[in-house]
Amino acid sequence: MNIFYTIVALIITFMTLKTLSFSIEKIASVKNVSNRRLFYILKFFNIIIYVSLFIVLATIWGVEFNGLMVFLSSMFAVIGIALFAQWSILSNLTSSIIIFFTFPARVGDRVKVLDGDDSVIGEIKEITPFQIEIEDDEKNLVLYPNNMFLQKPIVKLAKKSKEKEDAIH
16 A cells, blocks of 8 residues: 555656646746746755655655654754854745745846945846846946845836936936
């Protein structure tokens, strides 16, 4: 019976991976998302699905969880301390997922990040899992953390508004 449940779990996982991949690729094509960014988003969801499959298969095959739970709880404690010390890493990864699905600006758009005296105006060159790369008018590459990008007001500028931007400065 374990073999039957294993085959069912593998089929469900395969179907989930294909459906999720198709859906995310469709969203990416509608939003004109770069292949590099699509790759990161797909990897994130694939890891979650494979970890879930591992847990399901371990349950099906009756893996003794007592020793495994002690190991996993110790590992999660270490990871939790590390993530607490580096909360911005997790925050940036989460922000990257949110930006992928909801952010109205895309690579190639001109934006102004309103951050007081440190406001940034430029073209979005790339959106990575940790930061958004913006090239300003002097061709400097500004690396703006994803979590900060979600927290600050963003103005999506018209493509032909360079003269207007100069008047704003």
